[in-house]
Amino acid sequence: MSESRRIRLKVNCEWRESRAAPRKLLVDFLREDLGLTGTHVGCEHGICGACTILVNGEAARSCLMLAVQADGAELTTVEGLAAHGKLHPLQEAFREHHGLQCGFCTPGMLLTAYDLLCVNPAPDEEEIRAALSAVLCRCTGYLGIIEAVKTAARRLREAISK
Amino acid sequence: MKPPAFEYHDPVELEPALELLRRYQGEAKILAGGQSLLALLNFRLTRPVALIDVNRIRRLSYIKEQDGRLCLGAVTRQRAVEFSPLVREKLPLLAEATRLVGHLPTRTRGTIGGSLAHADPAAEYPAVFSALDGELVARGPNGERVLGAREFFQGLMTTALAPDEVLVEVRLPLMTAQCGWAFEEFSRRQGDFAIVGVAAQVCVVGERCKTARLAAAGVGPTPLRLERAEQTLEQDGLSERSIAEAAARAAEQTEPPSDLHATAQYRRHLTRVLTQRAISRALARARGERR
Structure with a gap:
């Protein structure tokens, strides 16, 4: 039962299929088998948050899931945020507010912020800080990231109310 | 790796x-x-x-009210507990504790039964189950048995589950009227395991304390029910002096470990401070003050 299994899942709105041994982590499956290297491997024990993706619409650590567990799931990775060649409002705001330096934590930051804005479209600064504490930025550029999330939240609310 | x-x-x-x-x-x-x-x-x-892997066993994931208790399937996600209107309304202590379990992205996958069965001494759920005398239902080859929180948590990351048993359901009594709740904890960083945490649920009748339910995490190998502090409140009432006395007795009851994160003395100090805060906040809520 430790031999490889077929895994069929939807990633960024596209059905993909491959095989993996049960011990293969979801983040390694995304990077090595599906060629989606936007999701980064950091600490591999769920602390740093760099590997955060959306699983069935909710943020989760892809280093704390086995690829076989994602069989049948719908995933969104950082590659799936931009649509029709246009950056997502969160990505746009990160660019404007210098919300990234080395970029290592950025995919995890973006998807964690995305999840926050889904459950709380109008977070105050304290709530943004609490949510982003799930991801470590070793450049320590947190202030730009917080400003970016505030801006994106405002724009997304405006877009909905229009 | x-x-x-x-x-x-x-x-x-x-x-x-x-x-x-x-x-x-x-x-x-x-x-x-x-x-x-x-x-x-x-x-x-x-x-x-x-x-x-029990993640595909759908019937182990539910939140329901039954016979004055909240019953949760062991594989219910912490995220589902956090956003459940039923939990928020009927057992707000559990909802408040849930928001302190890791971070939202770990609560997406993490389960209530998994956290209880893992039995980390600093975890929030074991403290809540200890305070409220929660029940844990284990299923094995010979059927089901129901364990009280007191017998379930046996030692450092050690529970009463036998090697051939699975935790299938966990139960907590619903909060009744004129009760308040609070979960207070101190950790170095948001989302870390607590150095010390205190769960409190206090029920009042006029100026009197009808029941006080208190337990601490992070002060020993298992969650610690703070019985002496409960007795103080139930006997001496809810004056500031009595709350301070209860907090002091809570601290006295602990025999915490010293480690890299905190000395025993510091943990005992935190127990006193957090117990005092938890009781005060629970009391304010019981009296209908929004806090």
Whole structure:
């Protein structure tokens, strides 16, 4: 039962299929088998948050899931945020507010912020800080990231109310 | 690192999972949300022969009210507990504690039963179950047995579950009228395990304390029910002096460890301060003051 299994899942709105041994982590499956290297491997024990993706619409650590567990799931990775060649409002705001330096934590930051804005479209600064504490930025550029999330939240609310 | 190789099973029903547990004779581990177990596997701190993944057993995931109790399937996600209107209304202490379990992205996968069965001494759920005398339902080859929180938590990451048993349901009594709640904890960083945490639920009748339910996390190998502090409140009432006395007795009751994160003395100090805060906040809520 430790031999490889077929895994069929939807990633960024596209059905993909491959095989993996049960011990293969979801983040390694995304990077090595599906060629989606936007999701980064950091600490591999769920602390740093760099590997955060959306699983069935909710943020989760892809280093704390086995690829076989994602069989049948719908995933969104950082590659799936931009649509029709246009950056997502969160990505746009990160660019404007210098919300990234080395970029290592950025995919995890973006998807964690995305999840926050889904459950709380109008977070105050304290709530943004609490949510982003799930991801470590070793450049320590947190202030730009917080400003970016505030801006994106405002724009997304405006877009909905229009 | 990456996990060592293991045999993997993901049954969609409970009975095959029990049969597999029996067949592996203690060499298999149950994989629930995986937010602790996968980290341990990645570090190779554990090397089970097999993993029995219970995530596809749908009927172990539910939140319902039954006979004055809240019953939760063991594989119910912490995120589902956090956003459940039923939990917020009927057992707000559980909702408040849930928001302190890791971070939202770990609560997406982490389960209530997994956290309880893992029995980390600093975890929030065991303290809530200890304070409220929660029940834990284990299923094994000979059927079900119901364990009280007191007998369930036996030592450091050690529970009364037998190697061939699975935790299937957990139960807590619903909060009644004129009660207030609070979970106070101190950690170095948001989302870390607490250095010390205190769960409180206080019910009042006029100026009198009808019942006080208090337990601490992080002060010993298992959650510690703060009985002396409860007695102080129930006997001496809810004056500021009595609350301060209860907090002092809570601290006296602890025999905390010293480690890299905090000395025993500091943990005892935190127990006093956090108990005082938890009681005060619970009391304000019981009296209808929004805090």
